Amino acid sequence: MPRDYRLINFNGEWQVCSKARRGHGERIVWIYGKERIYFCDVGRESAVYQLPGSEKENFFGDRFNFSIDEVYAEDGRRMERVGGMNNVVAAQRAFAELLSHHSKRTRLQLRQGGFVMRDEFGTDDYKERITAKSGADV
Known part of the structure; x- marks a missing residue:
């Protein structure tokens, strides 16, 4: 060319x-x-200008490179889109934080397009962490 x-x-x-x-x-x-x-x-x-149509959703309905979804525990189908971002470091941190806010029965996935990077159940330890931090400050 x-x-x-x-x-x-x-x-x-x-x-x-x-x-x-x-x-x-x-x-x-x-x-x-x-x-x-x-x-x-x-x-x-x-x-450089944004090309028209570049905000189109991809095959999975995402507008971000990395997305976080709540999925059904049995088969991994998407239940709800929880978040998305274009930065892998921010996506990893957000995923870890969201795990602590969801119950142990809730399954979350971090994806890059169709590639599943992480697939884990929630830890439900957010309240425990807050209590431990506030107790340590006293």
């Missing part, structure tokens, strides 16, 4: 982006699609 072209996935379709000159200042921009839609200036990361 020539240097001045890029391949992007837009609304589920692969499209070729190309460089074009725009305006009287002859600035160079990236464009895509038959309509030649402008989406960012070449060489300026701060000028």
Whole structure:
């Protein structure tokens, strides 16, 4: 592929982006699609715009890379979406904290798309931790 072209996935379709000159200042921009839609200036990361349709949900109905779900204990089907985020560290911490807030009969899963990273039952120790901390401070 020539240097001045890029391949992007837009609304589920692969499209070729190309460089074009725009305006009287002859600035160079990236464009895509038959309509030649402008989406960012070449060489300026701060000028990158959100592509239309990029907020679409994935196959699992998530808008985040990592999602936390409450699932049925018997078969692992999703019961309720509990949370989601794009940062793996924040997702791991949120998952650990949510385990402490759910009962031992509640099963939670941390997923990245279709890949299950963690699948655990709640610990229900939030009240015990708070009591221990407040008792230690006295």
